[in-house]
Amino acid sequence: MSLFKERQYLRVHVDREPDDSLWMKCKSCGELVFKRRVRENSNVCPSCGEYFFQTSQERMESILDPGTYEPFGERLVTDDPLSFVDSRAYRERVAETQAKTGLDDAILIGRGAIEGIPVVLGVMDFRFIGGSMGSVVGEQISRAIEAAVADRRGFILISSSGGARIQEGMFSLLQMAKTVTVRRRLAEAGLPFVSVMTYPTSGGVEASIASLGDIIIAEKGAMIGFAGRRVIEQTIAEELPAHFQTESFALEHGQIDRVVRREDLRTELALALGFFVGAR
Amino acid sequence: MTDERTLDLLEAKIEELRQLNAIDGMDLSKEIARLEEKLAVLRQDLYSNLTDWERVRIARHPKRPYALDYIASVFSDFYELRGDRIVGDDRALVAGLARLDGRPVALLGQQKGRTTEENKERFFGMTRPQGYRKAKRLMDLAERFGFPLVSLIDTSGAYPGVESEELNIGGAIAENLETMAGLRVPTVAVIIGEGGSGGALAIGLADRVLMLEDAIYSVITPEGAAAILWKDKERAREAATALQMTAPHLLNLGLIDGVIPEPLGGAHKNPAVTSAALKEALVRHVNELSAIRLDQLLAARYQRYRNVGRYTTRAADASRGAP
Numbered sequence: 001m002s003l004f005k006e007r008q009y010l011r012v013h014v015d016r017e018p019d020d021s022l023w024m025k026c027k028s029c030g031e032l033v034f035k036r037r038v039r040e041n042s043n044v045c046p047s048c049g050e051y052f053f054q055t056s057q058e059r060m061e062s063i064l065d066p067g068t069y070e071p072f073g074e075r076l077v078t079d080d081p082l083s084f085v086d087s088r089a090y091r092e093r094v095a096e097t098q099a100k101t102g103l104d105d106a107i108l109i110g111r112g113a114i115e116g117i118p119v120v121l122g123v124m125d126f127r128f129i130g131g132s133m134g135s136v137v138g139e140q141i142s143r144a145i146e147a148a149v150a151d152r153r154g155f156i157l158i159s160s161s162g163g164a165r166i167q168e169g170m171f172s173l174l175q176m177a178k179t180v181t182v183r184r185r186l187a188e189a190g191l192p193f194v195s196v197m198t199y200p201t202s203g204g205v206e207a208s209i210a211s212l213g214d215i216i217i218a219e220k221g222a223m224i225g226f227a228g229r230r231v232i233e234q235t236i237a238e239e240l241p242a243h244f245q246t247e248s249f250a251l252e253h254g255q256i257d258r259v260v261r262r263e264d265l266r267t268e269l270a271l272a273l274g275f276f277v278g279a280r
Numbered sequence: 281m282t283d284e285r286t287l288d289l290l291e292a293k294i295e296e297l298r299q300l301n302a303i304d305g306m307d308l309s310k311e312i313a314r315l316e317e318k319l320a321v322l323r324q325d326l327y328s329n330l331t332d333w334e335r336v337r338i339a340r341h342p343k344r345p346y347a348l349d350y351i352a353s354v355f356s357d358f359y360e361l362r363g364d365r366i367v368g369d370d371r372a373l374v375a376g377l378a379r380l381d382g383r384p385v386a387l388l389g390q391q392k393g394r395t396t397e398e399n400k401e402r403f404f405g406m407t408r409p410q411g412y413r414k415a416k417r418l419m420d421l422a423e424r425f426g427f428p429l430v431s432l433i434d435t436s437g438a439y440p441g442v443e444s445e446e447l448n449i450g451g452a453i454a455e456n457l458e459t460m461a462g463l464r465v466p467t468v469a470v471i472i473g474e475g476g477s478g479g480a481l482a483i484g485l486a487d488r489v490l491m492l493e494d495a496i497y498s499v500i501t502p503e504g505a506a507a508i509l510w511k512d513k514e515r516a517r518e519a520a521t522a523l524q525m526t527a528p529h530l531l532n533l534g535l536i537d538g539v540i541p542e543p544l545g546g547a548h549k550n551p552a553v554t555s556a557a558l559k560e561a562l563v564r565h566v567n568e569l570s571a572i573r574l575d576q577l578l579a580a581r582y583q584r585y586r587n588v589g590r591y592t593t594r595a596a597d598a599s600r601g602a603p
Contacts, residue, residue: 075594075595076592077591077592079590082523086505086522087509104594135589136589166499166500170533171588174588176478176481177461177485177588178588181461181586202450203478204499206454207449207450207478208454211451211454212455226438227441227444227449232445235439235440245445
C-alpha cells in the first residue's frame with residue numbers, strides 16, 4: 001500500500017553549501033525547479049510539495065510583511081561557562097557555526113508585522129548546534145517576551161530544536177526554567193503567545209517554552225516529542241509506530257491545536273493573532 | 281591504591297576481632313584500636329578526594345537512602361496522596377502532606393526501587409506524566425493552603441516511552457515549571473541522589489535549591505553526553521567531569537544555594553547523620569523563606585531564574601542576522 005504510505009518527517013539537509021546556480025533538483029520528485037520560485041514558496045517544492053530546509057533568516061522573510069523585520073539591537077554570544085571540550089572545544093564549534101550560518105546562536109529575534117499586525121517573532125535555527133537552547137537562546141527568548149510586553153504585541157516562537165545545549169551543562173537546563181518564568185509575564189499582561197513547532201521540537205525546548213503557547217501550531221512534517229526515538233527504542237526494546245512523534249501523532253493525542261502547511265503559516269498566524277488584537 | 285573493598289575487608293576484620301575479644305576474654309583492644317585508626321586514615325584518603333566520576337557512582341549507589349527513607353527519618357506524619365485524577369498513579373514520584381519540625385508541608389519525592397520487584401513498580405525511579413501531574417496537584421494544594429513545598433529529587437530522568445509521549449510528558453513538565461515559577465508559597469528542592477535533566481527540574485524550580493554533597497545534577501547523563509558528543513559511551517567519566525555536575529561544582533558556578541554534608545563515603549555509610557543534616561538544612565531554609573514577604577519572595581524567584589545564563593554582549597551590527 002505504498003500509495004498511502006505516510007511520510008514521516010520532512011527531510012532536513014542542514015549542511016547546504018552556498019550555491020550560486022539558479023536551478024535546483026528536488027530530492028523528492030527529481031524535477032528541476034527554479035530556485036527563486038522555491039524560495040518564494042517558503043522552500044516548498046512547487047512541483048511536488050516536498051519541504052526543503054528553511055533557515056531562520058528565510059523563515060523571518062517568509063512570515064513577516066516585507067520590510068518590517070527589525071532585529072534587536074544587541075547581539076549576544078555564549079560565554080562557554082564550563083570551558084567545555086568534548087571531541088573538540090565548544091568555543092571552536094560555536095565560532096565555526098557562526099561563520100557558516102551568519103548567526104550568533106541558534107535563534108533570531110526581532111520585531112515585525114504579519115499582515116499589518118505588530119508582533120515579536122523568534123525563530124530558532126536547527127543548523128546552529130541542532131537548534132539547541134543554551135544561555136543565548138534562553139536570554140533572547142526572554143528579551144523577546146519582554147519586548148512584546150513593553151510594546152504590547154503578541155509573541156510568536158517558531159521552534160526547531162533538539163533540546164538543551166549539552167555543552168553549557170546546567171546553565172542550559174536552567175534556560176527551561178528561565179524562559180518559562182519570563183513567559184508568565186505575557187500572560188499577566190494579557191498578550192498572546194503562539195508557539196509554532198517545526199522539525200524538530202524536542203527535549204528541553206519541547207518540555208518548556210514551546211509547550212506553553214496559548215495556541216500551539218505544528219508545521220506539517222514536524223517532529224514533536226520529549227525523548228528521542230532512539231532513546232525510547234533502547235528503553236522499551238521495541239519498534240515504534242511509524243507516525244510516532246509526528247504532527248499527526250501530536251494532534252491525535254491532544255498536544256497541539258492545529259497542523260498547518262508551511263506555505264499557509266503566515267496567513268494562519270495573522271488569523272490567529274487577529275482574535276487577540278485589542279482583546280484586553 | 282585503596283578501594284571500597286579494602287575498607288570493607290578491614291571493617292570485617294575489626295568486627296571479627298571484636299567478637300573474639302568478647303568471647304575469649306583475651307585482650308585484643310590494642311590491635312582493634314590500631315586497625316580502627318588505620319581504617320579511618322584509609323577512609324579519609326579514599327573519600328576526601330573523590331573524582332567527579334566517583335561522586336556519580338555514590339549518587340547512584342544501590343544502598344543510598346532514597347526519598348522514602350528521608351521522608352521517614354526527616355519528616356513526621358507522612359500522609360501520602362496518590363493519583364493524577366486522570367490516568368493513574370506514578371509510584372516513581374511519591375507525594376503527600378507531612379510535618380517538618382511540626383510545620384505542615386507539601387512533599388514531593390522521586391523514589392527508586394531497591395529490588396527488581398520494586399523497580400518494576402517504580403519504573404527505576406523515572407517519573408512519568410502521571411507523576412508530574414500528581415506533583416502539579418500537590419503544588420496547587422500547597423498554594424491553596426499556604427503549605428511550603430519541599431521536593432526531594434532523585435531520578436535519572438523522566439521516563440522515555442511510548443505512553444509517556446502519548447500522555448504529553450513534555451507538556452506535563454512544562455506545566456510544572458510554569459506552576460512552580462509562580463507558586464505563591466516558599467519552595468525548597470533538594471537533590472538527594474541523581475538530578476536527571478528536565479525530569480528533575482520539573483519539581484526543582486524552587487526558591488532554594490540544595491544538594492547533598494555526593495548528589496549530581498545535570499542536563500544529561502554522563503553516558504548520554506558521551507554517546508552524543510564523544511560518540512563513545514565508554515567515555516562517561518570524561519563527560520561527567522566536563523559537565524560539572526557535582527554539588528561542589530554547581531555551588532561554585534552559583535547555580536545552587538547550598539551543599540548538605542554527607543559522611544565520608546556517602547549517605548549510605550551513615551543515613552542517620554545524613555538525615556539530621558538534611559533536616560537541619562530544610563528547617564532552616566523553610567523558616568528563612570517563610571519570614572520573607574510573599575511579593576519579595578516571588579520577585580527574588582523571578583530575578584533568580586530570569587538572570588540565569590552566561591553570555592557576552594556584542595555591539596549591534598545590522599549586517600548580521602538580517603534575512
